Amino acid sequence: MARMTRGERQAATRGDILAAAQARFLQDGYASTSLEQIANDAGYSKGAVYSNFRDKPTLCREVLNAVHEDKLTEVAAIAASNATVEDMIDAIESWFERTLGDVGWTMLEMEFAVVSRNNADMAEMITTVHRGLKATIVNALQMVSTEMGIGAGSDTLVTEFADLIVATTFGLGVQRAVDPSISIRPAVRILETFAEAIRTLDAHNADSVGAEN
Numbered sequence: 001m002a003r004m005t006r007g008e009r010q011a012a013t014r015g016d017i018l019a020a021a022q023a024r025f026l027q028d029g030y031a032s033t034s035l036e037q038i039a040n041d042a043g044y045s046k047g048a049v050y051s052n053f054r055d056k057p058t059l060c061r062e063v064l065n066a067v068h069e070d071k072l073t074e075v076a077a078i079a080a081s082n083a084t085v086e087d088m089i090d091a092i093e094s095w096f097e098r099t100l101g102d103v104g105w106t107m108l109e110m111e112f113a114v115v116s117r118n119n120a121d122m123a124e125m126i127t128t129v130h131r132g133l134k135a136t137i138v139n140a141l142q143m144v145s146t147e148m149g150i151g152a153g154s155d156t157l158v159t160e161f162a163d164l165i166v167a168t169t170f171g172l173g174v175q176r177a178v179d180p181s182i183s184i185r186p187a188v189r190i191l192e193t194f195a196e197a198i199r200t201l202d203a204h205n206a207d208s209v210g211a212e213n
Helices: 008-027 035-040 046-052 057-079 085-099 105-119 120-147 155-178 185-213
Strands: none
Touching: 008 035, 008 057, 008 105, 035 046, 035 057, 035 085, 057 085, 057 105, 057 155, 085 155, 085 185, 105 120, 105 155, 120 155, 120 185, 155 185
């Protein structure tokens, strides 16, 4: 078996540390987790952690990015399917049911946001994480519009719905982490309203073209 190169070893170390950090952060939260614990869990020294991540906030940001990527990859797969709009919304509703209120993820997200209140660098980190989340949702909504066969929605409409989805799902996630019986219906209704709005916009554009001709 060929020996790993230095770059490959570094990538493997970074991956091990990130996996250990994700498990620990999701289990114990941000404040209760130390870099020493993460290093021990990963089987490395604390120095190895600092060699790959600047500090604890940076490591937590990478964990949140990884969690978002995993969750939104599932949504993107639904959006890219050839399912009907109704089936697509049903699939996303099931995803909401599984995901919103995931205690580890939801509470870590909230805790990191609270801790960042008096720390400009951490505030910028959480803002960057949420911008990436919003951008992924915007892409998914545009993909849904295309899969619906009615063309891409307007930038303003899609952006506004993405903002609404981020705010609603985060709020529902926090509530459901405390009380799982809370309905996810408000989040589903946003998707249904988006589909209706896109259909209306498409019909309006078609009427405008017809009038010009």
